[in-house]
Amino acid sequence: MKKGYFVAAFLTAAFVLFSGGFIKAEVISVPNGGFELADENGQPMDWLVDVVDPEDNQIQVDTKVYHSGKASLYFEKGCSPKDYEGTPTPWKGSWMYMRGTEFALPKPGRYIISFWAKQGDGPGNFWLVIYKTDTSTGGKKQLTDDKGTYVIVATDKSGEWKFYEKVLDIPQEFTTLGFQPQIRDANKVWVDDVKVEPFEEEEE
Numbered sequence: 001m002k003k004g005y006f007v008a009a010f011l012t013a014a015f016v017l018f019s020g021g022f023i024k025a026e027v028i029s030v031p032n033g034g035f036e037l038a039d040e041n042g043q044p045m046d047w048l049v050d051v052v053d054p055e056d057n058q059i060q061v062d063t064k065v066y067h068s069g070k071a072s073l074y075f076e077k078g079c080s081p082k083d084y085e086g087t088p089t090p091w092k093g094s095w096m097y098m099r100g101t102e103f104a105l106p107k108p109g110r111y112i113i114s115f116w117a118k119q120g121d122g123p124g125n126f127w128l129v130i131y132k133t134d135t136s137t138g139g140k141k142q143l144t145d146d147k148g149t150y151v152i153v154a155t156d157k158s159g160e161w162k163f164y165e166k167v168l169d170i171p172q173e174f175t176t177l178g179f180q181p182q183i184r185d186a187n188k189v190w191v192d193d194v195k196v197e198p199f200e201e202e203e204e
């Protein structure tokens with residue numbers, strides 16, 4: 001921990017030095033937000049993958065299709081709720097999701113949360129849910145914006161890489177965040193560059 005703290009302090013000092021004394025943007029690292037790191041099974045490091053039905057659904061780090069670096073997240077839901085209607089396992093047709101390692105923001109305030117996605121033309125949409133863990137209960141609490149939504153939804157189905165972002169006011173009690181990628185209906189998507197940056201009103 002101490003070594004990590006020292007490195008962080010050093011990098012901050014170096015950043016201030018080389019940016020001419022102005023802190024323009026603090027770098028906030030989303031753990032494996034670029035999906036460059038995979039385990040021996042091709043699963044993304046720092047993300048908890050919960051594929052409820054591997055016959056229909058798939059989560060893999062893809063090293064052939066990516067937006068930046070050398071890899072992205074491939075996320076495919078091969079079934080729809082209607083496929084499991086009236087069966088003993090209706091939950092198999094419902095949400096498929098995974099969760100990222102939670103991370104800390106330096107302070108409360110306004111942030112831009114963004115990602116790139118390249119989505120297929122299936123009926124489902126990829127959602128990125130923003131949440132924190134309630135440390136007293138272990139439950140997940142979603143962060144809702146002023147329009148009452150707590151997700152960033154990938155709406156484009158052209159198969160091209162598209163940028164999605166949301167500006168959110170992060171309150172004190174939410175300075176530890178987690179991301180939950182999910183799809184409910186059938187579709188496939190590549191996701192890359194999940195990022196969090198401080199929002200700046202004006203740039204000079």
Ligand SMILES: [Ca+2]
Pocket residue numbers: 034035036066067068069070071072192193
């Ligand atoms: Ca990447």
